[in-house]
Amino acid sequence: MQRYSGFGLAKHALSHHENWERQWRNPTPKKQYDVIIVGGGGHGLATAYYLAKEHGIKNVAVLEKGWLGGGNTARNTTIVRSNYLWDEAAALYEHAMKLWEGLSQDLNYNVMFSQRGVMNLGHTLQDMRDIQRRVNANRLNGIDSEVLTPEQIQEIVPIMDCSKNARYPIMGASWQPRAGVARHDAVAWGYARAADALGVDLLQNTEVTGFKIRDGRIYGVHTNRGDIEAKTVGCVAAGNSGVLAKMAGFRLPLESHPLQALVSEPLKPILDTVVMSNHVHGYISQSDKGDLVIGAGIDGYNGYGQRGSYPTVEHTLQAIVEMFPIFSRVRMNRQWGGIVDTCPDACPILSATPVKGLFFNCGWGTGGFKATPGSGHVFAWTLAKNQAHPLAAPFSIDRFHTGALVDEHGAAGVAH
Amino acid sequence: MFHIYCPYCEELREEEEFHPKGEAHIVRPKDPEACTDEEWGDYLFFRDNPRGIHHELWVHAVGCRKFFNVTRNTVTYEILETYKIGERPTVTAEHLAGGDKQGNVQVASGGQQTVGASGAAVASVKGERA
Numbered sequence: 001m002q003r004y005s006g007f008g009l010a011k012h013a014l015s016h017h018e019n020w021e022r023q024w025r026n027p028t029p030k031k032q033y034d035v036i037i038v039g040g041g042g043h044g045l046a047t048a049y050y051l052a053k054e055h056g057i058k059n060v061a062v063l064e065k066g067w068l069g070g071g072n073t074a075r076n077t078t079i080v081r082s083n084y085l086w087d088e089a090a091a092l093y094e095h096a097m098k099l100w101e102g103l104s105q106d107l108n109y110n111v112m113f114s115q116r117g118v119m120n121l122g123h124t125l126q127d128m129r130d131i132q133r134r135v136n137a138n139r140l141n142g143i144d145s146e147v148l149t150p151e152q153i154q155e156i157v158p159i160m161d162c163s164k165n166a167r168y169p170i171m172g173a174s175w176q177p178r179a180g181v182a183r184h185d186a187v188a189w190g191y192a193r194a195a196d197a198l199g200v201d202l203l204q205n206t207e208v209t210g211f212k213i214r215d216g217r218i219y220g221v222h223t224n225r226g227d228i229e230a231k232t233v234g235c236v237a238a239g240n241s242g243v244l245a246k247m248a249g250f251r252l253p254l255e256s257h258p259l260q261a262l263v264s265e266p267l268k269p270i271l272d273t274v275v276m277s278n279h280v281h282g283y284i285s286q287s288d289k290g291d292l293v294i295g296a297g298i299d300g301y302n303g304y305g306q307r308g309s310y311p312t313v314e315h316t317l318q319a320i321v322e323m324f325p326i327f328s329r330v331r332m333n334r335q336w337g338g339i340v341d342t343c344p345d346a347c348p349i350l351s352a353t354p355v356k357g358l359f360f361n362c363g364w365g366t367g368g369f370k371a372t373p374g375s376g377h378v379f380a381w382t383l384a385k386n387q388a389h390p391l392a393a394p395f396s397i398d399r400f401h402t403g404a405l406v407d408e409h410g411a412a413g414v415a416h
Numbered sequence: 417m418f419h420i421y422c423p424y425c426e427e428l429r430e431e432e433e434f435h436p437k438g439e440a441h442i443v444r445p446k447d448p449e450a451c452t453d454e455e456w457g458d459y460l461f462f463r464d465n466p467r468g469i470h471h472e473l474w475v476h477a478v479g480c481r482k483f484f485n486v487t488r489n490t491v492t493y494e495i496l497e498t499y500k501i502g503e504r505p506t507v508t509a510e511h512l513a514g515g516d517k518q519g520n521v522q523v524a525s526g527g528q529q530t531v532g533a534s535g536a537a538v539a540s541v542k543g544e545r546a
Binding site: 240246251253254255256300302305309310311344401402403 | 439
């Protein structure tokens with residue numbers, strides 16, 4: 001792998017940047033691998049990377065039916081934070097946060113991780129009680145978290161309407177200074193390039209059409225490019241996890257919903273942090289390109305259509321304009337949807353399945369991007385050792401039968 | 417924007433009057449105390465979540481406030497029929513796959529879908545619309 005550096009940039013300038021090597025190969029599928037990862041998004045690529053790097057398992061294939069990072073990895077609003085309420089969830093997301101903090105160096109790829117802080121607003125007394133509870137829980141778990149007053153909020157975000165005359169007056173917020181945003185495509189590309197350099201085969205346009213299962217044990221997959229064998233298969237397919245589970249003969253506690261986001265025309269720098277509100281339900285940040293990146297809730301119905309409904313766009317923008325009247329005449333440029341796999345307790349599933357050797361990493365719902373490095377890291381451990389990583393253990397699929405749910409729904413003050 | 421035919425109001429109304437409530441035809445176990453943890457967990461949490469034909473529960477939240485069922489394609493989003501609680505769907509994945517065109521589809525004319533609704537299977541059903 002050609003390492004990226006300032007010196008390299010200068011060197012390639014001499015040849016008009018025409019001789020950069022390709023970031024990853026486009027290999028032909030082998031007949032057999034040690035591990036197959038189904039799904040070439042951020043989580044799947046991260047899993048492959050950590051399998052190769054931390055566990056020395058390099059005979060790995062990532063099967064992607066489309067192109068790398070073309071699903072939810074490219075469709076989210078890029079927010080990274082770890083201020084979750086419950087110990088189990090906080091530990092997992094904080095594990096990811098610590099990996100984010102060294103990720104660009106680790107991958108030799110600028111993922112543009114910008115710790116500009118994330119603010120979760122409270123508009124009611126109950127919001128504020130929940131915020132105080134969550135901030136206290138975060139601090140007990142060693143996660144940076146503070147409660148802000150409206151005056152402090154106004155100082156950080158002067159353009160926000162913090163007046164008492166607002167329809168839903170802002171009463172305070174939780175604030176995680178280490179949180180922020182990252183460049184979503186770069187995360188997928190950085191993991192892909194680093195995994196490829198360690199010998200992982202990234203197979204694009206390769207769709208899994210079935211699993212080869214004998215005596216309750218997996219030994220390979222059927223694909224549109226022929227059969228590929230492996231004794232360990234990890235599915236990291238987000239919205240399509242339920243479809244894969246059906247092929248393997250079991251059900252998951254998931255529903256797939258469209259979640260959409262939109263960006264405005266580019267503006268001069270105006271918002272240097274991330275603002276989220278669960279109550280009026282919208283979240284917003286400004287990308288380095290200058291466009292406002294806006295998101296909100298899922299469409300309530302099940303869907304695989306990768307597009308959202310217009311009523312949801314309208315509700316989202318109402319919330320944004322309520323908080324930022326200054327944006328009322330900003331024009332929206334693009335809008336899109338991704339398919340999120342929501343779990344009843346709004347926590348992921350990192351688990352073995354009824355089929356031996358087949359593992360699922362899914363159920364991240366509306367908030368998977370922030371967990372990408374942590375998810376890949378603990379899932380790689382799980383696949384390599386054939387047992388749940390201690391951080392992944394509470395997220396076994398068994399919890400839906402034992403009742404030991406990790407109920408983050410709403411509790412994290414997040415915009416689900 | 418969906419235009420959904422409420423089988424109780426007998427009118428097409430806009431999507432925002434309705435709320436989706438998830439998979440339909442899930443039967444509550446008659447004696448929950450007798451269920452194993454697996455049976456109860458399956459009933460509460462596990463869903464088919466299909467890519468394609470989906471039977472689902474909706475409520476006419478700011479209309480008649482009654483619950484009813486919808487058969488909808490989760491890829492094209494086309495609504496194939498709406499029917500009252502207690503009734504069975506006439507459009508199912510099985511009969512679409514089998515090419516059975518006898519479905520007595522209970523929809524109002526005008527169509528309820530918004531975007532991209534197409535597909536031979538769907539068209540064959542629409543052709544038989546009463």
